[in-house]
Amino acid sequence: MTGLIDSVDQRTRLVGQNRLELLLFRLGSGQLYGINVFKVKEVLQCPRLTAIPQRKPVVRGVAHIRGSTVPILDMNVATGQPPLADIDKCYVIITEYNRSTQGFLVSNVEQIINTNWENIHPPPRAVGSDTYLTAVTETAGRMVAIVDVEKILAEVSSAREQVSDAVIATGVAARMHGRHLLIVDDSSVARRQIQGVMQSMGLITTACEDGRKALQFLQAMVAEGKNPSDELILVISDIEMPEMDGYTFTAAVRADPRLCDLHIILHTSLSGVFNKAMIDKVGANDFLAKFNPDELAQRVNAHMLTLLAQQGEEVTP
Template sequence: MNQEKGILLESGTNELEIVEFEVGSNHYGINVIKVKEIIQPLSVTPIPHSHPYMEGIIQLRGEVLPVIDMRKVLGIQGGEKHNQDKYIVSEFNQQRVVFHVDNVTQIHRISWNQIEKPSNMYQGTSSKVIGVIKKEDEMLLLLDFESIMAEINPDSGIRVEEVKKLGKRIRSAKKIVAAEDSPLLRKLLSDTLTEAGYDDVEFFENGKDALDYLTSLASSEERVEEKVNLIITDIEMPQMDGHHLTKKIKEDSRLSTIPVIIFSSLITEDLKHKGERVGAEDQVSKPEINELVLKIDKHIL
């Protein structure tokens, strides 16, 4: 899939493209930036004693890739394979993986402010839905693919024990604002930053809430830099994404001197230019938490 067309050439527009797919009777979405290609199902080799979500492995142009059964991930029982089944070949968190879905239908270009966060009634740390897109006749559910992969392979997620290798540090006087929509990743990020000595972290579920907080601080007479030392942001978030948040911060003279680090599964050599264009001081790919802490040390002290 071509990721360099249209709106995807622009940075900080708060827009994205979503690949819509079906599993059971529901419709779901995945950011097109995560999608390398969509192919017909191939012959799968099962792996004994693998995770229940794992269907097996395939060989695609000489590369061995894991195949994840999205019916099992989403707790949908039964269902036979049919001619519309598709494999979504994805890349994020520095890994390639294949998601087996019932069908791929179309691509939507939308704004992040069209994506509503899930209600607290059905959102929890184990929820796989991080956003709801309302359409005329249906709802499109945006899934947290990072937490799905962390559940299958914990080593692919943020690990607190990695930070312990950096040694003891005293950073409690430093204030950090962090924007991260995933409840699971907010908890992991909080634990790891506390372990690193940064225990004064204000978390927000999306870029809009973080920006509202920062601008409210900027309305006082005291300089914001004296209240907030650094900002960490994910890219994919309902209401306002991390690129748009960074752009807004750098365009505001009251906030522009605060360092911004983008911490996202979408940080690749091909996509780093987006963060550079909006003025981010640094970008770190999940789950490189050690690298994130070292970048914080660099900019905050």
């Protein structure tokens, strides 16, 4: 199994090419699931678990791994199914999301596939808006369901989503009258979290589900005779998205002289394997690991103050 996850350095070469590698696994049924290898730190046979009092059903216990205590979440329970049986025969995928490490209990792990984000599509609308899927793809004639891990973690943890009152710069958003910002993220939970922060600051938001839709939105704005840099304060974009990832989206914006002045913050759960060189290469203005509402508000405040100063207005943080 150790050969399944080799060198992250080798996989960083996929970044910026709109490509990714998926680790495929199964749960209690025959359905095949996938998770981005960039999120995976290790795959191992399920270790001995220690129960914790008053735990949520999805948390099967904690394991001591490499000197750290890691919560182990039953991926089957997380997606509304019965708990996995015979967990001593199951595997744990150790991941890093949103600045935290956790393990996902799965029935078995199959293989890694190399694919293109263009082959990753949003789930069919017929499955509804409350689904745990963030995308689907196909390999060798088999459908692969990609789970919205951010939705699972948001339901398991009670992380703060509100901005502290002291962080909001009074009156700054009002001086940006008529302008709003663009949010680009495939996770419904992430979009809701970011929109909540921006609304608490008095800002108007538009949201797109992936980089391709966001690029089309900006191009349509240009076609209407509008200057996106005049209409939008900034763009907050995820990196991992179906159809077109955040790196490719940012590079496309920078390559278009009608869009290239937009301020772009890449906001991603890829905190553990973040490649600063790639952020610079594609031309993003800033990077922020998900999800800290105060940090996000501070970055947006700082940019708005910069815009006001450029307009010759007196600025007071």
